[in-house]
Amino acid sequence: EVQLVESGGSLVQPGGSLRLSCEASGFTFSSFEMTWVRQAPGKGLEWLSYIDTSLTAMYYAPSVEGRFTISRDNANNSLYLQMNGLRAEDTALYYCARVSNSYFGIGSLDIWGQGTMVTVSS
Amino acid sequence: EIVMTQSPATLSVSPGERATLSCGASQSVSNKLAWYQQKPGQAPRLLIYGAFSRVAGVPGRFSGSGSGTEFTLTISSLQSEDFAVYYCQQYTNWPLSWTFGQGTKVEIK
Numbered sequence: 657e658v659q660l661v662e663s664g665g666s667l668v669q670p671g672g673s674l675r676l677s678c679e680a681s682g683f684t685f686s687s688f689e690m691t692w693v694r695q696a697p698g699k700g701l702e703w704l705s706y707i708d709t710s711l712t713a714m715y716y717a718p719s720v721e722g723r724f725t726i727s728r729d730n731a732n733n734s735l736y737l738q739m740n741g742l743r744a745e746d747t748a749l750y751y752c753a754r755v756s757n758s759y760f761g762i763g764s765l766d767i768w769g770q771g772t773m774v775t776v777s778s
Numbered sequence: 779e780i781v782m783t784q785s786p787a788t789l790s791v792s793p794g795e796r797a798t799l800s801c802g803a804s805q806s807v808s809n810k811l812a813w814y815q816q817k818p819g820q821a822p823r824l825l826i827y828g829a830f831s832r833v834a835g836v837p838g839r840f841s842g843s844g845s846g847t848e849f850t851l852t853i854s855s856l857q858s859e860d861f862a863v864y865y866c867q868q869y870t871n872w873p874l875s876w877t878f879g880q881g882t883k884v885e886i887k
Contacts, residue, residue: 689873701814701822701865707845715874751821755873761827761878763869764812768821 658750658767667774669703671725672742672776678735678752678769686730689755691735691765694774702748705737706755742776749773751771780804780868784879792885797853799882801866806846810870811820813842813851816881825864826851852883861886 664676678690692704705717707727713727725738735752752767752770781804791797801811813826824833826842829849839854851858866879 691876698799700880701867701878703878706873706876713873719877756824756827758827760809760831761812763872764824764827764867765822765876766816766824766833767825768823770821775822 660769662772782879
């Protein structure tokens, strides 16, 4: 079964750091680009970050650029998001999502994890 | 940044009726438009990509149309399992950025 499982979310104080993980299974992880998307409580979806298959291209939304760092370990089928300088507005459910590599669908997000919750509060 | 605007925010529909959801882009995204369904407590699920291509396993009652700046998701005959929030997403700037619409909640009338 194709699956993504996030972990690492927790309660953290403002200004703190957290590292999220996303473990992939059921597909060749190293062949797919990956992203992180978040959803604040009761709100919509916000794309955060992208990484290519060879770790040569990483992109970020302006809201997290300079504070968050995306990385991956293809040998261990894992995606990561290092979050520093956390703010109250970073409180959200964080999803990892796979970028489709189908010809007409490339760029859409075809597999999502169940999410891991990050709460930033004192 | 390309802004995606969905309407209406909430759509009240009776089972068996047709639902029409709209998504507009602030500038052309060609056909780089996806639709996602999200049920309470679940992750989003990709339904449509390339504006009109259905993902394998998605029922035929779901159809997408449009190009450029105006897009539509139509659910031809709503079933109970279709009541959810639907998001459109543009990926014309992939991989530099993606943007989602704010969502349309389809609720039981």
